[in-house]
Amino acid sequence: MEKRNYRNTGAEISLLGFGCMRLPRIDPEKQDINFAQAQELIDMAYAQGVNYFDTAYMYHGGQSELFIGQALKKYPRDSFYLANKMPVWMAETKEDVDRIFQDQLKKCGVDYFDFYLCHSLNRGHWKRLREFGVYEYLSEQKKAGKIRQLGFSFHDKPDLMEEILQTYTWDFAQIQLNYLDWDMQNAKRQYELLEAHGLPCIVMEPVRGGALATLSPEAAALLKEADPTRSIASWALRYAASLPNVMTVLSGMSTPEQVQDNLQTMTPFVPLSQEETALVYRAARLYLESRTVPCTACRYCMDCPAGVDIPLMFQIFNRFKMTENGADARSAFAAAGEEKQAAHCVSCRKCTQHCPQLIDIPERLKEVEELARRVSR
Template sequence: MRYREHKALGVRTSLLGFGCMRFPTDEQGVILEDAAVAMLHRALEAGVNYIDTAHFYQNSQNEPFVGRALEGVPRENYYLATKLPTWKVDSVADAQAIFALQQERLKSEYFDFYLLHSLDKKRWERMVELGIVEWCEQLQREGKIRRFGFSFHDDYTVFEQILRYRTWDFCQIQLNYLDTQVQAGMRGYRLAEELRVPLIIMEPVKGGALACLPEDLEAGLAAARPEWSSASWALRWVAGLPNVLTVLSGMSSMEQVEDNLATFETLEPLNGEEQTLLEHTADQLRMRRKNGCTGCEYCMPCPAGVDIPEHFRLWNRMDQCRDGALVWKPWNQTVKPEAKADHCIGCGRCEQLCPQHISIPADLARAKADLDAVPRPN
């Protein structure tokens, strides 16, 4: 396992971090605990020491599960990161109650990394107005938070405003070789590097989209490095950035765990030709996608019961998969009729929560029309 040491923070983190938001679940959305425990422990045994969860992940199952899964693992063997759900906080008292619950769920008196979760302009201004930043700083003085940062989903101007507001220990941004100009993007990366704020990277494989490329693009990468998976290319691109402390991967199967471990055990920086090849791959992908959904599920649950992420996952896959059955079968056999877009009530809640700022109701209607038109495979 490769590590990044940051002396000012007093940490030596694994370059691969375990993002816990995508543990495998059953049809009811309940975490498959045996499989998830095996995945997490395999990563820990291989040297992964950064564990990332959040208050509401997987319908608020994630923190309690991670707390149970880490029982018996020496606390000094890993860094634990979780987040304050900023959209649920209307007072310091609210934040205090959530923090106490997180300590209970995760069976830990302190958190190595604590984040204001999913900041945009409005949420940031609200956190300042309510005194939540000062409250977190007090928790840090008390040792309950070891390192204080934030995760971010807005444009670069807002990112710069937040990053320059105070001296942050770290921050977490979305970055991958396809989305270099989205949200904070590479401009945000360079600013953080200039201000000496180390970065945690989320969505390095864009919710799995960069692990399942169209056949022609995957073949182009395989011709250059047949031993690397498509996901490995994406992870290596991000890991090659020197101001990155940890690259989070939301792993949902043991196969993905093993592939990622292989990447970070034999990590090689991309050379010039490989960088050019990825730029070409990104250009091709930009011409083929329907919208920018990453499957983060921040929009869920939908009040009308619509399965928003599945609509967009299958819609985006239409021009990216090699077998039409991979779209037709889940759309017609797995997605329940009551979870389809014709039940959308247009309340707009999902748009307010979407980190990608997608026009969700409009795109849902387009997605359903396109998916309904997919021919049944032979």
């Protein structure tokens, strides 16, 4: 496993990081983690050199922290790096910030976090962070040794990132970076800003919630033709890891096959050549022509007051766009249940303010509704 030196401190971080947001579940419809299966994945990754593990307060409905704390207990505390995050939007008062942080230490069963992030900063969350003195609170925790490195994860426009970087001193930052978002969501500009500020970059969503692990049939064929031995997902991981200021690439792994494939990609790591980079951009263009919804299934938009299961609706829609299989879409809509259908959306727009992908959810749900109607005829 390739390791990268964190800011010349001697800390060697694995180029592949384990994201604990898509762990194996007992029931695919529910958030509950299958602890035994998930432990196997962690053990597999750790045995082959993965030493960076990333969790958050709301992953798996709060269970991810409990799980990872338990899963890593058998390993020496100084043999891995644990990252966690402060969800400012879940704090109603300043006191909540302290309560959440203390709760996180307890749930993970640790005395300190190696990396700690202000979670998912956008304009609204940034405002709240400043109102509640969250940075100042976390800096105190850092002084007290409860946090080793303090950073933020980011989902907004580069001008806000510039403001955040100029307002406080940070140790690192985490951005959504992949070959689709390099231009589409200004990942290039964000990456350059971090580089200019001397901050290591942690990559989230390198395969965009799985979309870049499958692509559209035409785009996938292009990559398969170039190298039939490599998985489609491996191109996306290599794209992100080829950037020199990237410290680790997080992957939310759910199966032993995914873990194995990612380990193989990073061991040894071979950066993309210029020709290969041009090829993934061609694949991205083909994929975009398929008009799928760029949903990563993060569920930040949930719960919808009208009962719509937003990520599930987009998942069914996207699968149809890839396969054109109307019978499959019809049974998937039926299995979802009447109460979760896109048709219930009342366009209140409560969800859109939480979507890191800036998807116009009610507008795109109209397309889903239309599809559901069409396949049920």
